[in-house]
Amino acid sequence: MFGGRVLRLGRFFGITIGVDPTWFIVFLLVTTSLAEGFGGSHEDWGSSAVWAAAFSASLLFFISILLHELGHSIAARLVGVSVRSITLFLFGGVAELGSEPARPRDEFLIAIAGPLVSGLLGGLFLVIWLATPDDVPVGVVSVWLGVTNLGVAIFNMFPGFPLDGGRVLRSVLWALMGSLDRATQWSGWVGVLFGRILIAAGILIAVLTGSWFNGLFLAFMGWFLSGAARRTMIQSVMTSRLRSTSVAAALQGDLEEVDGWDTLEDVVNQVKSGTGPLTALVAEDGEPVGVIGELELSTVAEGKRAYHVARQVMTPLARLISIESGESLMEALRTLDREGVGQLLVSEDGRFLGVLTRDQLGRVVNAR
C-alpha cells in the first residue's frame, strides 16, 4: 500500500494473510492510548491489569478486522470468486480478489459480508459486556470492542467507493443501470465527495475544538479515500476504453516508412521530424519487412550510424508476435505484457496490416 514490505502471517484456506508494517504502529498507538484510558478511569486495577486489558483489547480488535476481511473472503468464495490474500494495514484491512465479481448480486454479497461480520461482533461484545459485572476488565474491554466494531461496520457502510458501502452502492447502481462502468463512475464520484466532506470535517474539528490529532487523522483519511475513489474511476475509464477499442482503430496515424537500404543516420533524421518515440516500418521494394525503433538503433554506436543500414538492425516482421486487427486493445496490452515486447504485428485475415507499438496504445488510452 505504501510501498512497504508486507509481513506474512501465514496461509489459511489457501488465502495468504499478511500485515503491512504500518499496522504495528497502529497497534502500538491503540494499546498505549487504551492503557492510558483504562488506567485513568479505573485506578483500582493496577498497572499489570491495565496493560493486559489494553493489549488484549488491541489484539481482539486486530482479530475483529481480520474476521471482517474473512467475511468478504468467504462470501467471495461462495459466489465463485477466488481470494488471493488478506492484508492488514494502517486503515484496516483489504481482501484481494482473484477476479472482479461477474454479477451485481455477487458484488453486493461480497461487499456486505464484511460490515455484517463487524456488526455481529459488535453485538456479541456488547452482550458479553451486559453479562459481566460493572468495572471488571473483561466488561470494560468488551464494551470498547463492541462500540469499536459497530463503528467499523457503520464507517465501512458509508456509500463512498472504495469503501464497502461504496461497493454496495455500485452493485445496486449496476443492477439498475445495467452498466458496470457507469455504476463505477457514479459511486466513484460519491466516494470523492465523501472524502472531501471528511477533509472539511477534519479541518473544522481541528480548528474549532483544538483536537488536532483527531481532526488531522480524519482529514488524512478523507484525502486517502477520495484519492482511492478517483484512481478507481480513472482505471475503470481506461479499462473500458481498452476493451471497446479495436487494434485496427489504434493504427490510425500509421508508422513512418523507411527503406531497408537507408543508413541509420537517414532513418533518425527522417523519423525524428515527427513526434513521439522513434518507431518506423522498414520496407524493401515497397513491401514491409521489419520495424526499427530506439531498441534496434541502440545496437549501433551513434558515431557509426552513417555506416549501417536499416535492414541490418531491424527486427524482421516474421519475428514479431502477431495479433488480429479485430481484437481489443485490452487483448493487445495483455499480449504485450505476457510476451514482454514493445510492438505487435497486426494482421487482418492473414495479411499484414501494420505494427502496433506500446506508445500508440498509450495515446489511445490517454486521449482526452
Ligand SMILES: [Zn+2]
Ligand atoms: Zn470491508
